[in-house]
Amino acid sequence: MKTNKMIAMILAGGRGSRLYDLTKNIAKPAVHFGGKYRIIDFPLSNCANSDISTVGILVQYESILLNSYASRDHHWGLDIKGGGVYVLPPREKDATGLGVYRGTADAITQNIDFLDQEDADYVLILSGDHIYKMNYDKMLKEHIKNNADATIAVFEVPMDEASRFGIMNVDDNDQIIEFEEKPKNPKSNLASMGIYIFSYKTLKKYLKEDEKNNNSDHDFGKDIIPAYLNNGLKLMAYRFEGYWKDVGTIDSLWEANMDLLSDNNKLDLFDNEWKIYTEDIVSLPQFISDDAKVKKSYITQGCVVFGNVTSSVLFTDVEVKQDATVKDSVIMNGSIVEENAVVERCIVAENVTIPRNFKIIAKENEGILLVTQKLINERLGNKK
């Protein structure tokens, strides 16, 4: 049955420039994660599991792959009649001409016609680049119970890290009284997760006003939320406990993958009650050869292992050949580690071939190394 009370809008236009070459040609939400997933599988699966039927995806940067990927709504079970996944790029309009999304709020403003057409009562704003499992339906129930104008999901961070986040200061009932973006002296450790539920009628009014404001950045955090607070609207914090990770940098993307190997990993991907869905991959099961040594690793279908794999995550169709060593690394789809090569503390991008006897190691005190074909070719060139 179509349950269209709440429409989810996923902000997926970000470039993710701190992921360097991983997002050179694809948007950050389409970056691979955890062996067989793409990052956007997480919010999409959360929507599907939270009984949301209609999802809009706001795209902008390098979106060809993301568009074709996300529009196959049956992969997440978001394909019932009347619902679906709608990819919403900026478009030419009668009144405004051709434009881009000027900010997170503007992306929604420019699709007010879509929200009107879908007859939304509530709008759920999500970000397309976070790894977590969350029941948005529970959050909506809280929102309705509190009779709130907006509800913002928050998550407790260590106090000494709070200054890196958007921090919500709340009263005893978890009503938000103040919002501070990256405060120097944080008063609380409740960080905004960039997940908002808005009652649509009020939101629409504020978005329309924001659209006319030339001094606005058209951003939820900078403009819309402060405007709500200034006008005394009821904003509630919704506390989330569990695994949540922004995978915005090479280090954090690596960490999030490594978390899957940990014994007390809170992101349980084995949970049948809350599956993370993804595209239907046509690959063989994994082959682990007679000489292979596999230890503490996360390996998916299509992988062929002849060498040694320790504390690593191998994505679809990765090959690790005879006597090659992969340690503390993330090897993305279709990459090949040739005979006797060594990869340590790296993220190897898609379809890269690490040549025979080639060693690429990031030291403990250095950051994680992103290995692309370009990097390998440069290093090979230097040797000559």
Add this chain to the structure above:
Amino acid sequence: MKALGIISFENNNCYVSGITDTRPINSVSFLGRYRIIDFMISNFTNSGISNIDVFIKSKPRSVIQHINRTNYNINSKKGNILILYGEQEITNKIYNTDIASYNANMQFIEEANVPYVVIGPSHFIYTIDYNKVLETHRANNNDITLIYHNSENAKEEFIGCDTIEFGKNQRVKNIVDNHGKYKNRAISLESYIMSKSLFIDLCKKANEVSSIFWFKDIIKDSLDELNVYGYQHKGFCACINSINAYYNASMELRNYENAKTLFNKKWPIHTMTNDSCPTLYKNEGSAVGSIIGNGCIIEGQVINSIIGRNVVVKKGAIVKNSIILPSALINKNCYLENVIVDRYAVVTHVKQLKGSKENPIYVKRGDRI
């Protein structure tokens, strides 16, 4: 390819002890990820056959759950995949032949607006491009083209299958049972191409000759009148008609070089996705010489085995030369050698299970031992 694909079922000599008590052979799990039937249906869809009739001898439940258009990449408007079976009660299973089932569902075969029929049995595992077979079939003006495979080990494999005796230019002269007497034999893969009208004629004729005739019997009966020619298949091939054949085929494919003669990136084997996450090897977990499906948690040792989707192998457990079907659990410190554990079974109380390669032990679906 303008053809109706017919997935045929195994004859009554095929019995994979235990495993087929609850399902037909073709829906048994294979290599931890597939069902046996996936290979033949994928051959059809990859060859561009988008109109497929799947014939089931009995117990259709597991096949019905598994088969749909999306899984096999069949066009949702122009393509079709039907599951068909004799709906009338059959008093004795010897009357439950493929011919009986074809005749009972003749309406669907006649309705298909195609010049050719391609028949492929669901209990054989091999890959073949039927476009190439059809090309030869047309070029040589054959009445029937029959696919065969040269076995150099027919004393031990393909027991109970048919062997072909050829006359001039690959014309099929005779078809006889393989009793394992000779080493080198041409094995019939029970897959044929012919015109639809000839197929319908043969079904009717068979019915008139004998009520217990199988399709291969009527072909054998017609060898003098019809031009039946062979088309050789190369690469990995297995007929899953016994527990040994199932076990041996699985074990052979653990070798990646063997597997490469069955699998080909341009020839995907379609199956139903289960949305399992990747497999986690924990600290003490290890695997060698094995094929492993997704969604497993490996804490023990896996040696030379096939591990199905969502299987858990607990600490201290050793699984050797065994086949573990999806969603089974091998508990702490259990030792398994030459064992086939069916779906949802739990091995926990019995700490040691040791079969032989010739006689692997079978643990029933859902059993707790």
